[in-house]
Amino acid sequence: MSDSVVTLGCRLNLAESETIRGLISGAEQRTVVVNSCAVTAEAVRQSRRAVRRLRAANPDARLLVTGCAATIDPDAFAAMPEVDGVVANAAKLDAAAWVERPAPVAPLVPAPRHTRAFVPVQTGCDHACTFCIIPAGRGTSVSQPIAAVLHAVEGHLASGTREVVLTGVDVTGWGADLPGSPRLGDLVAAILRAFPALPRLRLSSLDGVEIDGLLFELITGEMRVMPHVHLSLQAGHDLTLKRMKRRHTRAEAVTLSQRLRAARPDIAIGADLIAGFPTEDAAMHEANVAIVADCGIVHGHVFPYSPRPGTPAARMPQVPRPVVRARAAEVRAAVAATRARWLEGLIGHTREVLAERDGTGHSPEFAPYRLPEGSAPGTLVTLTPTRIREGLLE
Structure with a gap:
């Protein structure tokens, strides 16, 4: 690993890693960083493996760990012999957390490393899904003001970026903590007004119940907003959704997908789905499989359920691990079949x-x-x- 920052997990982590690269460039000693993830137990294991690999590749560097896994369990990462220090999520964008001396003022945007720019618009989450440990690592929802988001987008456009992706832990929760409680649709409209030359604006994972009317209109009617909606769906059965403390029903998710496709036929639907959630029986699993076709999911992030200590779901009756893995494979196969048909339908279209x-x-x-x-x-x-x-x- 020659990269100075190794990133695991979500697009928000990816966006923050770009800032961290600029911050550690001012360190007196060469610094390398693992930006960890805690969304599943496997993500934590991968974070620990990344620490060991990064240390092996950089034996003389100062190695620091940040991100959700390191924030939730800092002692475990600090105890690793490869680690020189842990930086909590709350401090990860503060230059003082990374360098021993003040760094020179960084340019507005670092040299581009990716073909699209990931712009964090909020972090944290105010909800309490029973399976999720992320609020423990990110805290409550904090939104970036519109002016700050516009400033970030402006910098990326100046560097030649053709596509901007709005990211966050709960992107559709943006604005609830700001004066006047604006909605995500207001932010998207402001970006489109401010930058008429921006060719492509993409949104990361959305909570369907938080899609406001203006946002729906922009997704379905504004050609510069990409026809790609990734829903934080999680399950296809109402009882499972209730036990997860999700705020939508199966019927609402299917109806939203149908409305999106009716208003913009070329739209592609993606979704997060958890297989083998505690108490899940065969009928609940079949509903998980069936919702793939019912919503037309062509981009699927399918997670075998992983108990996270400290969450309510971890105390519920667990599905045996071999059954969880088998069910995840079946849901993935359903997504693969829907995706294959979708890709075939794009042949011949410019x-x-x-x-x-x-x-x-x-x-x-x-x-x-x-x-x-x-x-x-x-x-x-x-x-x-x-x-x-x-x-x-x-």
């Missing part, structure tokens, strides 16, 4: 694809493409695919 650095790219719907040789990263390439090969349109 799209503008944002070029990545590895010779691939993504269309507005976030469909994956293989690009012609010589496609410059960060540019928009017009393609009309004729086939699918190795999961990529080309």
Whole structure:
């Protein structure tokens, strides 16, 4: 690992890691960082493995750990012999937490490392889902004011970014703590007004019950807002949703997906789904499988349930681990089938694809493409695919 910051977990972590790179550049001693994740027990294990790998690759560097796993259980990471220090999430964007001397003033935006810019608009969460440990690592919801978000977007556009992604722990919760309690639709509208030359604006995971009327109109009617909605769905059965303390029903999730596709037929629906939640029986699992087709989910993040100590779900009757893994595989297979049909339907249709650095790219719907040789990263390439090969349109 030659990278100075290794990132695990969500897009918010990814965005914050870009800031951390700039902050540690002012350290007197070379510093490397693991930005950890705690969303599942496996994510914590991966974070610990990343620490060991990063230390092996950088034996003489100062190694610090931040992120949710390190914030929730700082003593465990501090006790690792590879670790020189732990920085809590609350301090991770404070220069004083990373350097022994004041760093020079950083440019507005670091040199771009990704073809799209991830802009954090909020962090933390005010909800209490029974499976989730993240509020313990991120705290309550804190929103970035509109002016701060516009300043960040302006900097990325100045560096040549063609696509901006709004990220956060609970993105649709943005604004509730700000004066006047604006909604996410107000923020999206402000960005579009301020930057008419911005080609592509994408939203990360959304809570369907928090999608306000203006946001719905912008997602379905504004072509610069990408036709790609990733829903924090979690389950397809009402009793499971109730035990998770989610705030939507199965019918509401299906209806929202139908409304989105009716208003914008090219929209692609993604979703987070948890397989094997405590107390889940065969009927609940079948509802999980069925909601993939009912909502038309083509981008699926399927998680086998992992008990997180300190959460209510960890105290509920658990599903045996082999059953959890098998059910997760079945849900993934359902997503794969829906996704395959969707990709087939894109053959012959022309799209503008944002070029990545590895010779691939993504269309507005976030469909994956293989690009012609010589496609410059960060540019928009017009393609009309004729086939699918190795999961990529080309």
